[in-house]
Amino acid sequence: KRPLIQCEYAHAMGNSVGNLQDYWDVIEKYDVLQGGFIWDWVDQGLKASNENGEAFYAFGGDLGGAELQNDNNFCLNGLVDPDRSAHPALYEVKKVYQYVKFTSEDPKSGKISLKNMYDFTNLSEYNFSWRLLENGVEVGKGKIADVDIAPNQTKEVQIELPELANATSEYHLNVYMTTKHESALIPEHYLLAYEQFQLTDFKPSVFKENIDGLKLTKKEDIITVTGDGFKIGFNSKDGTLSSIDYGQGNLLQKGPAVNFWRAPNDNDYGYNMPKLLKPWKDATDTQNLLRLEVNSNEGKKIIDAVKLTANPFKIRNDFKLNATYGLPSVNGEVKVTYTINAKGEILVSTQLTGIKGDLPILPRFGNNLIIDNNYDQVAWYGRGKHENYQDRNTSALVGVYDAKVSELYYEYIRPQENGNRTDIRTLSFENKDGKGIKITAPNLFSFSAHHQLNSDFDEGMEKRQQHTFDIPTRDLININIDHSQMGVGGDNSWGNLPLEAYQIKPENLSFDYVISPIR
Template structure:
């Protein structure tokens, strides 16, 4: 039976962060004895904070009937209780410091044998992370309790250890007063989720150490200082430093500075009479000067992401392999910075950032966002009773991570309002570590922060901030400080749109020093059906009363770390090199935006293709281009393009010339394209010209038509007369209903539909949970339930003209669609004109036609832009070429099904059966396409991808245009140039049979 809540431990609702713990210190390894206590522990779950029956902490407690649970792990992911997701809302009443009586409490026991060689004397038991509050006993003796879920705590245990068997008992509570400080946007998950170790503390050993390694960019020298409580000697062989005393500045050099681009580490060792500690030293100096954030004297350009720790099976109990995979993926996608939202990561992650090279904003384990829902009343950030808890969290963050060269900024936390406790954290941090600036996004006072940062500022606001003028009302007077977009471009579902436009602002205004896209990975939890089907759960899938649905799925990666289309777009936007081919002048401009590196480690390749087929290629001979420099390099003589107006494209790309720790030789870093040919005005032959803007730098989604060329793809206007037999009209290779003008078949393929369509399954950014929704006016206007009325069917000698009105019930707005069908034995030509009528309150989702085709046409081949998904404002990663896939392979399985898989700028599309029969679609000049085995209505209804069932037909959409994507799920909507305004639209297509 549950114990009455009055028997709950008194510390549970105490604002005091801990009792019995040791002062915080750096994370480091040494030659001192250590015992890893990870593995299977005995476990039981009780419904209240009083725990289960019996004195579980006693050595002789019988736990033989208990279950086992791995450590590290979250108990909810092993069948005990259920995960719950909220973004802002607390899942319990806001009544600080009180928590519910129903308080799931896990009791853990671990027996271990102390090695015979274990030394006598002091030792500590170190917990790297326990959520949310816990008490500890060793051999029946209470050690204390601690909070701060994502921060380490240590307990002195030397006097309690004994040879042979020892028993460790830990009681972990899901809810505590500390839960009010841990309202981060993530799953509520409990347990011992990071490692547990027993560490010997040798006499005259290293209790703590601080490594300060500054760099003077004017002289190239460094100053190394290592401080310890016990005097010791420092050796760094590469620097000629041997047995140098601790507590003293040692000038060394010249040294190679540490940076994210060149993460130079010097291996060394600290030796005291009782302990030896390996050191990895990176020399660098961080400062804010001249209104800019600088490292080693040079302004930074942060190409960053926000990263939660996540694994779809393990939650936040991430492994070293998972952490390394994250860093490698970031480096390979041109990311150079990470904000550890919204807590300090596992210390191994920072080791990897030191080694492989990422700038890090290290964030304290603090967020009180739920108080916003009650007008910030009783917010702990301004309550002096919480002062010690706030400072404790900041101190433990700084002390643990102070020796990492990758950490360049301390962040006080996230979305915790304002108040005296945050100011005290900032003041303490500046005193403790003056070598790193302090960040807090929610700062209402410059005393809180050394930077000006904003979440989800619009492009207009960023431009105003970049000009240091015209700032929006209410900004806190930080305009003279470096501006960083601490969160922007919300990567939820399809998108994010607008990345390129943000990056152009960053490059145009030195004061705007980049930012961090939200966020790195979808936090889906893997589920398996009885039939083996796997899918990823989000908020509400575990019966939560209060939840934020799929808002937890807002990353550039799928939960299993499959890169999403948004990551490809981000990699293109973040390219460190800008490559602008100019075939007409026989050159390519190379702009190097790296801070430190030149291009000596890269190989520049050129590749010429005609209609996607290789023509020629090679390697460019080039001298290195220095950081911040632009060089114009000669291209080789290119072969003359063929006649007949076949498109020929030149691609210039930069690849790693040799292996690096984060990628192998040949990895592509950057690319640019330009069209070499242009058809003459009469359509005969081609001229060698370059478009007015290279493809790499045009606005995302711009078509070659907008860049000034007009391919002649429509067949001759001399078509044979229509053939009418009974109720059927034959136009080229197609049959139509003579009365309604409805297409019955094309190229011998039966059609269930071929009609105007303007609806798309709304994306997360269309829905705009925290922005301005376009889905609401779309549905209000009935765009998801349009009906078609035939106005006229006219047969001329060579053309079938069908006019329809497309509108929704209870609406007086609509679309007039004029179809003109012509053709010959080889081709059916569609010229579709669409005109919006009435007072439209919203943009259109899309404009095009939908076809329903036989299901066997599952093989896809196209010439256009690809290979991945792209929309007009998420188009930067799509290059012109020829690509193949399958209908199934063109889908993007976002955790909540929505519009996806669009390919834009398509000139030619082939859909084939395995036997080769099928349909070719040609654009005049181009079109967008999506192709699926389910309808848009089914896509709109589904809550998870595994709920989508293949139908007995293929749904093909051929579009003149799409509404852009934006990032209004939590940020700005679609930019004006990417909106699909009602008006007049034209789509010209040619459909041909494939045999």
């Protein structure tokens, strides 16, 4: 019956503050709940230099006394770095905490309800505007005039939307509230609240199995599929996609491998994820090739890839290569199927089977591949621009964004999983000449890309006092294409898993994506 303010909640240590919107859905449902204090505001690292003169933030006995009691990086649990620059989670906190709520029963009609949760301020003191996006690109905008809503009141406003002209496009409506005037701490036109409404469904492109003009050869251990302007190779010893050449030479350093693991964040170490979920790390590291099969010339029967000869022959129906791997640590199998069409597009299908329900949850289910470092111009249509995860992405609006690969890495003071983006529709990697690859999928996916390997961010079974200067910059682009990755969590950093809604249950799973040339 008494009001409750939590003295500590939403522990912000490292890559954290997951499910904050879920928390506030509950807090705003009950009058007795009045909020709480996120633990805490700032990473309390001390600026220092290592023996090579590289700057870093020291913690856990770095500056002496390491043999005495210390709490490792438990002083690094803030929403901002020691220099007060924002962690990605701070954007989520701002979004969840906003004092105006935008809702709509039929956003396509342009009717939007605004709920004023200020106690003393009329919304007439702010400016309101809208933008219409078609496939992530702005195609219309306007202002919402005369918004007069008293404190703790709700009103509906009408936005005069232009016609949604293209039936095959995906449309979003963004609504914004900004300041009218400069105040002591807040500048003019500062964004205070916003929301995004999806007006039409996402319609993915369809992969077409047209293979006219393809030729198939095998020389030593390499199976090669050749078509108009492309050459794609597979290693018959391990079943991997070994080369993709769209006229610029082979852009692939390492073909797609099935990946179930992520570098533990601080919350993961709190519930002993490296031990608890270890079977999935082992399943990532140990995958034994059981079968490698290729569709025959007529497309009617499967033949053993080892029996292919060096004599080239035309493929009249379709080309599929199936590589099936045993996963001894989880007593399951995973099959990766590559289908190639006459455009040089590669449909990559991953099927996980034989998975028992008594296994631990999966940290991740996806593919990991490495491409040449020249293709470092990234563009994506999905949530951004800042890092986001399935339990921390309400602040990241769907749109079209671009960045260099190096800009996708967020340097947590203690290195860990970072840089993910969710709800991706299309993703591209291009060189300075505008050539490269595009990745699409029939369903929304997640991605991350770094000049580091996944293992570079992984300290192993226990934390080993790693710092940002321990993380190399490699001459490569390491890409994760994920069906899903579990949430980062955030209720605490000493035992709680991500909420069940953001876990990946152990079961048979599958996902597809397409690699296409950008010429």
